[in-house]
Amino acid sequence: MAQQKKLVEEITPMEEDFARWYTDVVKKAELMDYSSVKGCMIIEPYGYAIWENMQEILDERFKELGHVNVCMPLLIPESLLNKEKEHVEGFAPEVAWVTQGGNDKLEERLCIRPTSETLFCEHYKKIIHSWRDLPKLYNQWCNVVRWEKTTRPFLRTSEFLWQEGHTMHATAEEAKAETLRMLDVYTEFFEKVLAIPVLRGRKTESEKFAGAEATYTVEAMMHNGVALQGGTSHYFGDGFAKNFGITFTDKNNQLQTPFQTSWGVSTRMIGGIIMTHGDDSGLVLPPAVAPIQVVIVPVAQHKPGVLDKANELFEQLKAAGLRVKLDDSEQSPGWKFAQYEMMGVPLRLEIGPKDIAKEQCVLVRRPDRNKSFVPLDGLADAVKAELQKVHDILYDNAAKNLQARTSIARTHEEFLDIAANRPGFIKAMWCGDPACEEKLKQETGGVKSRCIPFEEENLADTCVCCGKPAKHMVYWGRQY
Amino acid sequence: MAQQKKLVEEITPMEEDFARWYTDVVKKAELMDYSSVKGCMIIEPYGYAIWENMQEILDERFKELGHVNVCMPLLIPESLLNKEKEHVEGFAPEVAWVTQGGNDKLEERLCIRPTSETLFCEHYKKIIHSWRDLPKLYNQWCNVVRWEKTTRPFLRTSEFLWQEGHTMHATAEEAKAETLRMLDVYTEFFEKVLAIPVLRGRKTESEKFAGAEATYTVEAMMHNGVALQGGTSHYFGDGFAKNFGITFTDKNNQLQTPFQTSWGVSTRMIGGIIMTHGDDSGLVLPPAVAPIQVVIVPVAQHKPGVLDKANELFEQLKAAGLRVKLDDSEQSPGWKFAQYEMMGVPLRLEIGPKDIAKEQCVLVRRPDRNKSFVPLDGLADAVKAELQKVHDILYDNAAKNLQARTSIARTHEEFLDIAANRPGFIKAMWCGDPACEEKLKQETGGVKSRCIPFEEENLADTCVCCGKPAKHMVYWGRQY
Numbered sequence: 024m025a026q027q028k029k030l031v032e033e034i035t036p037m038e039e040d041f042a043r044w045y046t047d048v049v050k051k052a053e054l055m056d057y058s059s060v061k062g063c064m065i066i067e068p069y070g071y072a073i074w075e076n077m078q079e080i081l082d083e084r085f086k087e088l089g090h091v092n093v094c095m096p097l098l099i100p101e102s103l104l105n106k107e108k109e110h111v112e113g114f115a116p117e118v119a120w121v122t123q124g125g126n127d128k129l130e131e132r133l134c135i136r137p138t139s140e141t142l143f144c145e146h147y148k149k150i151i152h153s154w155r156d157l158p159k160l161y162n163q164w165c166n167v168v169r170w171e172k173t174t175r176p177f178l179r180t181s182e183f184l185w186q187e188g189h190t191m192h193a194t195a196e197e198a199k200a201e202t203l204r205m206l207d208v209y210t211e212f213f214e215k216v217l218a219i220p221v222l223r224g225r226k227t228e229s230e231k232f233a234g235a236e237a238t239y240t241v242e243a244m245m246h247n248g249v250a251l252q253g254g255t256s257h258y259f260g261d262g263f264a265k266n267f268g269i270t271f272t273d274k275n276n277q278l279q280t281p282f283q284t285s286w287g288v289s290t291r292m293i294g295g296i297i298m299t300h301g302d303d304s305g306l307v308l309p310p311a312v313a314p315i316q317v318v319i320v321p322v323a324q325h326k327p328g329v330l331d332k333a334n335e336l337f338e339q340l341k342a343a344g345l346r347v348k349l350d351d352s353e354q355s356p357g358w359k360f361a362q363y364e365m366m367g368v369p370l371r372l373e374i375g376p377k378d379i380a381k382e383q384c385v386l387v388r389r390p391d392r393n394k395s396f397v398p399l400d401g402l403a404d405a406v407k408a409e410l411q412k413v414h415d416i417l418y419d420n421a422a423k424n425l426q427a428r429t430s431i432a433r434t435h436e437e438f439l440d441i442a443a444n445r446p447g448f449i450k451a452m453w454c455g456d457p458a459c460e461e462k463l464k465q466e467t468g469g470v471k472s473r474c475i476p477f478e479e480e481n482l483a484d485t486c487v488c489c490g491k492p493a494k495h496m497v498y499w500g501r502q503y
Numbered sequence: 504m505a506q507q508k509k510l511v512e513e514i515t516p517m518e519e520d521f522a523r524w525y526t527d528v529v530k531k532a533e534l535m536d537y538s539s540v541k542g543c544m545i546i547e548p549y550g551y552a553i554w555e556n557m558q559e560i561l562d563e564r565f566k567e568l569g570h571v572n573v574c575m576p577l578l579i580p581e582s583l584l585n586k587e588k589e590h591v592e593g594f595a596p597e598v599a600w601v602t603q604g605g606n607d608k609l610e611e612r613l614c615i616r617p618t619s620e621t622l623f624c625e626h627y628k629k630i631i632h633s634w635r636d637l638p639k640l641y642n643q644w645c646n647v648v649r650w651e652k653t654t655r656p657f658l659r660t661s662e663f664l665w666q667e668g669h670t671m672h673a674t675a676e677e678a679k680a681e682t683l684r685m686l687d688v689y690t691e692f693f694e695k696v697l698a699i700p701v702l703r704g705r706k707t708e709s710e711k712f713a714g715a716e717a718t719y720t721v722e723a724m725m726h727n728g729v730a731l732q733g734g735t736s737h738y739f740g741d742g743f744a745k746n747f748g749i750t751f752t753d754k755n756n757q758l759q760t761p762f763q764t765s766w767g768v769s770t771r772m773i774g775g776i777i778m779t780h781g782d783d784s785g786l787v788l789p790p791a792v793a794p795i796q797v798v799i800v801p802v803a804q805h806k807p808g809v810l811d812k813a814n815e816l817f818e819q820l821k822a823a824g825l826r827v828k829l830d831d832s833e834q835s836p837g838w839k840f841a842q843y844e845m846m847g848v849p850l851r852l853e854i855g856p857k858d859i860a861k862e863q864c865v866l867v868r869r870p871d872r873n874k875s876f877v878p879l880d881g882l883a884d885a886v887k888a889e890l891q892k893v894h895d896i897l898y899d900n901a902a903k904n905l906q907a908r909t910s911i912a913r914t915h916e917e918f919l920d921i922a923a924n925r926p927g928f929i930k931a932m933w934c935g936d937p938a939c940e941e942k943l944k945q946e947t948g949g950v951k952s953r954c955i956p957f958e959e960e961n962l963a964d965t966c967v968c969c970g971k972p973a974k975h976m977v978y979w980g981r982q983y
Contacts, residue, residue, distance in 0.1 A: 146545055
């Protein structure tokens with residue numbers, strides 16, 4: 024019990040210091056470690072396994088929709104990055120530059136990709152000639168580097184892992200549909216897989232991706248009222264394509280310019296999981312991506328038959344396709360309970376001599392610690408049902424937090440008051456002028472527009488900032 | 504037929520110019536494209552799908568053996584790379600240096616990882632404390648950069664994809680066993696998955712990995728008599744661990760230094776497949792990693808029932824777990840035959856009105872173009888058997904090439920004669936002096952020691968170069 028107490032004590036309570044709570048959780052659960060390169064992290068096995076599960080599910084979905092994976096180079100020549108003006112202005116201040124290869128100074132410096140639109144465009148120019156070559160639905164899983172000043176594990180790191188989809192289409196309509204289709208894929212992934220409800224909408228001009236015509240986003244709400252941009256999907260029109268000279272011959276033998284999209288999600292989703300579902304005992308993982316979905320803890324494991332039965336249940340659950348772990352180490356059950364709670368394992372299965380005599384076991388759900396006695400007959404189905412229940416509880420709690428942390432501001436005064444006192448999303452009307460966004464950000468010390476939702480409400484007729492006629496309802500908030 | 508002829512004509516015959524044949528195949532089969540960064544390639548969807556299949560099979564095997572995946576940073580500070588003297592001397596001349604982040608010059612330059620021993624050691628120092636922490640069996644799938652002067656698609660590129668396993672063990676014996684165990688995994692992968700027979704052995708001192716105590720290798724023989732180092736497994740002893748100050752407390756409470764291994768295979772295996780199995784019609788892929796294992800080509804597809812039956816067979820084979828494609832495009836069957844031959848699809852299934860009437864189809868094997876009529880009843884099993892047969896044919900042909908391209912040299916004169924006239928492996932005795940290796944390399948314009956095989960033969964008593972007493976039998980050869 025001494026050890027058990029120690030474990031829990033080491034996590035700073037959320038209410039005391041949210042940032043320290045977060046760092047304690049990522050470190051204690053062994054999700055990551057710091058490296059000697061500023062802002063670059065090591066993703067440890069337990070954290071990486073979450074990413075592998077995310078990858079597997081998303082990759083399957085992308086492929087079902089006709090996407091194929093490729094591998095583009097890590098490095099981009101400066102002249103190539105410079106081809107799209109807005110794009111280079113957005114990214115040049117935050118790229119890492121390679122200037123030397125072996126012992127030789129390079130004639131042209133190369134940046135480590137911060138994103139790969141330019142590389143894809145250069146390749147697409149070579150391989151797109153006819154309408155028969157369209158659409159191109161490419162994706163890549165890779166690392167990118169953005170030289171960030173302030174970093175935070177998973178949420179903002181100088182190097183991170185992501186997938187970037189880059190597609191080309193014969194018509195603007197088709198490209199727009201692809202942009203929204205992928206936003207739907209991300210929405211479904213956040214809600215059905217990660218158990219994180221999201222707001223969906225379009226970024227304002229000042230918040231959109233460098234070089235895009237429109238950026239769509241899914242936005243999640245963390246425990247502490249700070250928003251997380253979960254994934255983005257961009258519609259480029261034919262801007263990049265024109266700059267890169269990409270053309271194709273249409274069915275009428277006319278030369279046309281194709282229309283482009285890109286979309287991505289990254290390892291920051293792991294940060295989103297931690298801050299959406301975690302609690303003062305540590306991590307809480309959604310079952311669909313948890314590296315261990317069920318941990319079996321034998322009770323009185325020295326007694327005859329206990330470990331045999333535990334092993335039997337392990338094999339049974341594994342055969343049913345579950346990610347299961349049996350911990351038969353010498354640590355006490357109490358220590359193990361705390362350990363796997365801290366690691367966020369969705370379900371704990373306890374089995375001891377009394378349970379065996381009754382042909383049952385105990386299932387304990389991580390989020391609400393609900394304890395139930397379950398017959399060993401038909402166990403796998405019962406476990407699956409409990410895992411679904413865990414997912415539902417996580418989603419419901421997160422949805423409640425999202426709702427509780429969403430306020431409406433109709434006046435400038437209300438806006439400033441909420442920004443100062445009620446962390447979360449603020450719904451408020453906006454005139455469309457970037458100057459108002461900038462003013463609100465300055466006045467509040469960082470509250471920015473998050474998105475213009477697909478379903479806008481008419482909360483008022485005037486902009487919450489300048490009082491001029493309102494054009495849009497906007498979700499505002501502080502962001503990670 | 505015009506189009507069909509065109510396809511085949513575009514591939515330079517192997518005998519005419521092997522290097523051009525190779526480049527034609529990688530380009531025509533759309534495995535890769537060149538990028539605007541010197542020596543860095545784009546892996547196109549068809550090539551990347553081969554890599555994905557390789558990854559899936561190897562990753563599963565690694566995990567069965569207890570390895571877990573992690574993600575280490577892309578960048579290594581110069582001071583960290585410098586920690587192991589031999590290692591830095593080996594790699595520093597071929598790394599890319601990042602000297603600027605955003606608008607700021609870096610205080611310390613960072614190299615893009617050419618390999619990650621130093622990063623793993625730095626992390627292991629932090630997380631290894633007790634015998635309970637051992638062994639550590641980590642692996643990562645990632646990109647690495649080595650600033651190569653001369654590059655060739657897949658075989659030698661400035662950036663490539665690979666896996667690098669890095670393990671730490673309590674004893675030298677355990678680490679040595681791991682080194683050989685992973686060499687066995689690679690051997691099995693080459694022979695049973697890629698259908699490429701390999702020689703297995705130890706590298707000489709001058710050919711081993713920078714900083715390793717011993718390097719083991721699997722070596723394959725290409726069509727043209729040039730060897731390919733397929734994968735390597737290194738035993739480091741406690742050299743790195745001592746330099747990095749990694750220690751652990753053993754069961755007797757004594758401070759000890761752990762023992763280390765690393766092992767890797769890369770996208771160059773795709774080059775190995777091409778040059779082992781390919782022919783003048785193009786690529787030939789081993790079924791286990793072929794993105795398309797069976798292509799269904801309908802004959803007279805406008806006739807009633809043909810496409811329906813083709814679709815039915817497609818669904819049937821897909822349901823049986825096969826990677827199958829139905830090409831119902833408007834191209835002629837002849838064009839399709841040539842196209843999928845060029846792409847190296849192991850098996851072609853033809854189905855036309857006559858076949859349907861007889862309740863059969865035609866299966867054509869890629870390597871030997873063997874044609875058989877197969878009943879539709881029980882088709883999936885027949886297809887699987889034919890795929891196994893394709894694998895066996897590929898392996899047998901490669902084994903015959905390996906044998907035919909292996910010569911024995913007992914005298915210096917014989918060695919030089921074979922090196923000049925019979926491309927392939929040369930088995931010859933060696934005194935153990937690196938000066939003899941250097942001399943033979945100079946005299947032959949590039950024939951180097953490939954490995955000291957596990958089973959040495961006593962071909963002669965004296966070194967093939969200097970005539971002093973022989974210590975080892977060595978396989979020699981030119982390499983990619």
